[in-house]
Amino acid sequence: MIRFEQVSCEYEKGKKALDALNFEITEGESVGLIGANGAGKSTLMKALLGLLPHTGKITVDGLMVSGTNLKEIRKKTGLVLQNSDNQMFMPTVYEDMMFGLLNYGMSREEADKRVDEVLGQLGIKELKNQYNHKMSGGEKRMAAIAVVLAMNPETILMDEPTSALDPCNRRIVIRTICSLTQTRLIASHDLDLILDTCSRVILLSGGKIAADGPAQEILRDRELLEANRMELPLCLSGGYGTAHMNGLRGHSQFEDGTAGAGSEVSPISP
Numbered sequence: 001m002i003r004f005e006q007v008s009c010e011y012e013k014g015k016k017a018l019d020a021l022n023f024e025i026t027e028g029e030s031v032g033l034i035g036a037n038g039a040g041k042s043t044l045m046k047a048l049l050g051l052l053p054h055t056g057k058i059t060v061d062g063l064m065v066s067g068t069n070l071k072e073i074r075k076k077t078g079l080v081l082q083n084s085d086n087q088m089f090m091p092t093v094y095e096d097m098m099f100g101l102l103n104y105g106m107s108r109e110e111a112d113k114r115v116d117e118v119l120g121q122l123g124i125k126e127l128k129n130q131y132n133h134k135m136s137g138g139e140k141r142m143a144a145i146a147v148v149l150a151m152n153p154e155t156i157l158m159d160e161p162t163s164a165l166d167p168c169n170r171r172i173v174i175r176t177i178c179s180l181t182q183t184r185l186i187a188s189h190d191l192d193l194i195l196d197t198c199s200r201v202i203l204l205s206g207g208k209i210a211a212d213g214p215a216q217e218i219l220r221d222r223e224l225l226e227a228n229r230m231e232l233p234l235c236l237s238g239g240y241g242t243a244h245m246n247g248l249r250g251h252s253q254f255e256d257g258t259a260g261a262g263s264e265v266s267p268i269s270p
């Protein structure tokens, strides 16, 4: 359970990036975090991991996000950063994935198996021994997702997981997110992705919560979205959306072109 009580954050004195946020996310929920550029999505995720100072109270499973709890909270919570260049710090994808697993006490044999399993599920086995600095933006994003999923954290935070991904990798990531049973918080401008993966949406505007409710309601509310510099998901916006989705299906490696249930990507578990 994640709980924010009157949480505020500021980078510069007097300029609130998060402004008195109150919400709870219960175990197993999949929540979309949406909002215009600068709304506070990345700030919220960083504050949740104790990477930024805040006022108010943030708890993860009853643990206050501060001081000596941070190690435990970061073990429970994996964050796919908006900028993948900041995610990887070992020379290769394999070494990055192994680092976390071995650090948390997994045997080398088990860790090797886990690495292969996750790379296989994401369809990126060929990236295993790739040097991080030699990958494309989308390859880095897929590798960053693999690093986080390999740890099998209880809560998964993803900040723009599909930006820079081609349609096929985007679809794999959507199916993977849907197959997870962990608590998930997904920040994205890709509202089709949010519709496919989340049952609830929190809409941020200027660091405040402008709406919090069922994804099916918020993502269909054209007026609310447009008032907050967003547009309806393409699949709900009429002809263009449908054509777009058909286009994606045409290029997808998957036959049915749908997301969620019936996923070819099997659930990721330890």
Ligand SMILES: Nc1ncnc2c1ncn2[C@@H]1O[C@H](COP(=O)(O)OP(=O)(O)OP(=O)(O)O)[C@@H](O)[C@H]1O
Binding pocket: 011, 012, 017, 035, 036, 037, 038, 039, 040, 041, 042, 043, 044, 082
């Ligand atoms: N390192 C920083 N120093 C100063 N201000 C910052 C910093 N990072 C973010 N901000 C400010 O905090 C506010 C929230 O930024 P944040 O990155 O959380 O937005 P976001 O919703 O993630 O936007 P985007 O959709 O562009 O990723 C913005 O006004 C931004 O200018």
Ligand SMILES: [Mg+2]
Binding pocket: 041, 042, 043, 082, 159
């Ligand atoms: Mg951001």
